[in-house]
Amino acid sequence: MNLLTLRSVTKRYTATDPPAVDGVSFECAQGEIVALIGGSGSGKTTLLRVIAGLEIPDTGEVVLNGTTLNSPTRFVPPEKRDCGLVFQDYALFPNKTVSQNIAFGKGAADDPARIGELMEMADISGLEQRYPHEISGGQQQRVALVRALATRPSLLLLDEPLSHLDPELRDSVRTELLKLFRETDTTALFVSHDIEDAMAMADRMVVLRKGAAEQVGTPDEIYDRPANPHVARLFGKTNFIPLGLLPDAPHSIAAETGEGQVVPARPHQWQLVENSNDGSTAFTGKVVSTTNRGAHQEVLLQTENLTLTIHIPGNTTVKPGETLTVSCDLKV
Template sequence: MAISLQHVTKTYSSANGPAVDGLSLDIPQGHITTLLGPSGCGKTTTLRLIAGFERPEQGSIAIAGRTMADNQRWVPPEKRGIGMVFQDYALFPHLNVERNTGFGLKGPDLKKKVQSTLDLVGLGNYLKAMPHELSGGQQQRVALARALIRDPLVILFDEPFSNLDTDLREQMRQEVVDILQRAHATAVFVTHDQREALAISDQIVVMKDGRIQQQGSPREIYQYPETAFVASFVGQSNLLPGTMGTDGYVMTALGPIPCHHTHGRETGEPVTLSIRPDSFEMDPDGELEGTILRTVYTGEAIDALVTLGQGSTACNIWVHIHPEEQVRTGTVLRFTVLPHFVAVIRGDA
């Protein structure tokens, strides 16, 4: 493991609860891990704990097998062998690109190293430029070069793309991921943007209130959310109470729903079901009938709020409809449920 956190707790003196609460986490070598959560969930504190800008009260942190912080030991940030890319890039405004990149480094081949690192990020011709002369994307690349040049054990990114506008953000995301993969670097990102997390990560760690909610690949997180929080924070979801049935079905007010991800719940147990809007497919022969209450056209799909069922069992469900379909408020449609985006939620606070 590149980084290992064991039962780490950190409380700020001004806060009423711990920012990070007994967190244990392993981050694998050569992968991109993303800490995802709303503001105040403890993701940035976790990153700063790894970097050494904060000290944990409890627990231990190891990087590449070396203990960096525990009860006895404390390695200051400059001796941890990390690289960091800040949200505002924090390029030294009084130094040019070359000297920013080589900051704190010495040696006979420094010039060559700076050049090759800047070539890697595509800024080989900007050695003498000052930070304020660069565009947002270029500043980002210098920050990345500065983090990469020392061959760090891990590179930490604190909301690195949030200062860029949408088009550039997607382009930089792809470029940064490419560069990291070429450099075989281990990286930890912090973000509150679920689309970004899904797009760049090998592993996503969803956090809330200083604890981990779920950890897994983007596909696992999206298809099979384990908590109601993850289901609603990462993408849209419909939460439905039900009872475990047999043969991979869950009995709900809408009837039996197929579900392959049940955490081994016993038949008859009460459960909560997360059904992604993508799980509903329009089908004239479908077993569910509903009336459209409202539609939101997003271009990629039509998000429709549909009333399913009748009388006391009626419930409102978000459904994704192919953008080509012509639907309006009041249209009556029939759906089937596909099992791919249905998951039973583990007990959740």
């Protein structure tokens, strides 16, 4: 059974602007970790705040654990909802110690053993008497996380949980978060603008753009079968090859120009080939520029009617003006 169900939720801030959230529907199963992904202005944070009860949607329904939280006739205030929220900037109370912050939630103080356990798991034991400004950003985040979990919410909402962390920390925090979610059997819905975070953590993803859900699916589905060029581009630079040139492609999408179907082919899905006569998937063109990216080189290749971005091994030397022949292998 679904823990959380959203049915065509729409939220407008002003009557004239386009809606911040536009008819979004999706579900979230018990124990699942779901990412809401999109750029700035995609409505992902607004959607999270609607679920938390901090924004009131204009239309649509939110059902959590069989209880209707939002409907045309019903609004349950945030304090009555069975969900916790970890704010992007953590929103720790600066005048309360770590343990006071954690014990602040309704019912949190009733079970000191669980708090101790949670703090142990989050690796913040021993910080009980510190104030938020006395601990590091990573520790603050874990305090915020424990504070939210201590109220035993059915659903945990997280707003950009990894955006404040530097790249080295990110990886380990992702692993820690996942471990904590699994150990506490938490259903989590998190907002991110970073596709890598979403890929690494989520069981399922909801891709948002201009307030609307463009695609809902597992990370693999979304990577392999993006619903449109915009979703495809979330994963970085993507070449859109007319379907006619790659007729065997397993997946194609409507071109942004609105004319015909195109096949998304990522830069790493290309190889250099010796000659152009070994099949229809070979493309020949002139090198426009090369950029050294360390492990590989990014080459901009101008063929007869396409501009391709491809990756070639870092040890290969190519110069602008050279002619290259490449082929596409969509299975890698």
